[in-house]
Amino acid sequence: MRKRTLPLCKMNIAYITNFYPPIRTGTAYYVKDLAKKMAERGHKIIVITCFFNSRFSSGVEDGIKVFRLPSIKLPKIRFFLGFDKFYFAFLPGNFSKIITILQTEKVDLLHQCGHLLDLFYFSGRVGKFTKIPTLCSIHTIIHHPSNRFYDFVLKTLDKSIVRTFGVHKYNAILALDNEIRKYVQNYYEANKIYCFPFGLNFDFSKSMGIQNNEITTFQITSVGHVTEMRNRYSLIEAVRKLVVEKGIKVHLSIIGKVCTDEPVRLVRKLGLSHVVEFVGELPRAEVLRRLSKTHVEAHWITNPGIGSAALEAMAIGLPVMAYGYEGILCDVPLKDGENIIFINPNDPDEIADKLFCMWKYPDIRSQIGTNARKLVEHCLTWEKLISGLERLYQKILSDYWDTFDKG
Numbered sequence: 001m002r003k004r005t006l007p008l009c010k011m012n013i014a015y016i017t018n019f020y021p022p023i024r025t026g027t028a029y030y031v032k033d034l035a036k037k038m039a040e041r042g043h044k045i046i047v048i049t050c051f052f053n054s055r056f057s058s059g060v061e062d063g064i065k066v067f068r069l070p071s072i073k074l075p076k077i078r079f080f081l082g083f084d085k086f087y088f089a090f091l092p093g094n095f096s097k098i099i100t101i102l103q104t105e106k107v108d109l110l111h112q113c114g115h116l117l118d119l120f121y122f123s124g125r126v127g128k129f130t131k132i133p134t135l136c137s138i139h140t141i142i143h144h145p146s147n148r149f150y151d152f153v154l155k156t157l158d159k160s161i162v163r164t165f166g167v168h169k170y171n172a173i174l175a176l177d178n179e180i181r182k183y184v185q186n187y188y189e190a191n192k193i194y195c196f197p198f199g200l201n202f203d204f205s206k207s208m209g210i211q212n213n214e215i216t217t218f219q220i221t222s223v224g225h226v227t228e229m230r231n232r233y234s235l236i237e238a239v240r241k242l243v244v245e246k247g248i249k250v251h252l253s254i255i256g257k258v259c260t261d262e263p264v265r266l267v268r269k270l271g272l273s274h275v276v277e278f279v280g281e282l283p284r285a286e287v288l289r290r291l292s293k294t295h296v297e298a299h300w301i302t303n304p305g306i307g308s309a310a311l312e313a314m315a316i317g318l319p320v321m322a323y324g325y326e327g328i329l330c331d332v333p334l335k336d337g338e339n340i341i342f343i344n345p346n347d348p349d350e351i352a353d354k355l356f357c358m359w360k361y362p363d364i365r366s367q368i369g370t371n372a373r374k375l376v377e378h379c380l381t382w383e384k385l386i387s388g389l390e391r392l393y394q395k396i397l398s399d400y401w402d403t404f405d406k407g
Helices: 027-039 095-103 117-132 149-166 178-186 235-246 260-267 284-291 308-315 348-360 362-379 384-407
Strands: 012-016 044-050 056-061 064-069 109-113 134-138 172-175 192-196 218-223 248-255 274-279 296-298 319-323
Touching: 012 095, 012 117, 012 348, 027 064, 027 109, 027 308, 027 348, 027 384, 044 095, 044 117, 044 134, 044 248, 044 274, 095 117, 109 384, 117 134, 134 178, 149 178, 172 178, 172 384, 218 235, 218 348, 235 248, 235 260, 235 284, 235 348, 248 284, 260 274, 274 296, 284 308, 296 308, 296 348, 308 319, 308 362, 319 348, 348 362
Parallel strands: 012 044, 012 109, 044 064, 109 134, 134 172, 172 192, 218 248, 218 296, 248 274, 296 319
Antiparallel strands: 056 064
């Protein structure tokens, strides 16, 4: 077979994902921002994702050519953490539709974004069938934080089905942080794993910055859907300690879709309904506007990780509290107490102590926020990261065709 001519500079890239706007998740924003930045660099970009009914559609969305596959919406159940935006594209005809799209668009590289749902399995198979090299970026760890039986089932499936019929079908795996890299190594034993952090498309020249000088109530904001994985129990208890034991005037805003009612009931039980507000899901621009008027962003998840919402809060100059450690974001120099505040999400006493320090010492709070903004600007925008990802794409292409020719 004749060796395919490798693109030396510009590539035809397909991003495939179950999550894409108008769905509001970190993965959805990751795909959209990355696709836009790659298109700005002159690459030909398409996105293949789910549609919200049984029809196939295609069109240009915000400058990107998007193909939406007929899909079905999964019910809101506890096994899926109560999240109601899971769409499956495992329907007759979709596999052949993806193949036709990739061949018609002359795709050089397929980048699957996320490994939670069914398109993850489609992409690996499609790559083998079409002889297109494939890369999968893994954005989270599969587990269930509050139900031991569900957690056992998920981990069993993860080590068998996901590993054998998913991960091992890809030519390379992209881990968004070192915690995920270790997870991929331990669970999947993948051969080629690259650690490459999340980037932001953030215009610092147009950023509204922090506008909280006139706000006397200590404003804490926590961005992210309210699920069993992000229930905020310890954060709510820490806020109770600040209000009841320290006598501090506090307001906690939790921004995100409420997928479980347990945190709401806890707030009522503790008599904190006047202190804790469940805002619900908001457009991205409105989230940033609200963050500009807060004092601290308390990011929440049961596994170590610095999510996109935390990075956006850091980008506008907010101190961010997150579950992590120095070195988690690959080679990005996160420093506890300098440009971020690391916490144990299961220790309300520690959280309360660190929130108290942020309230008592506004100069330190401001300096951490300033340092956080500089860190994101210098290390975590797509403007800074994109050339490295382009080189990685080129390496995957080159390695694939070298191996193919030898085979």
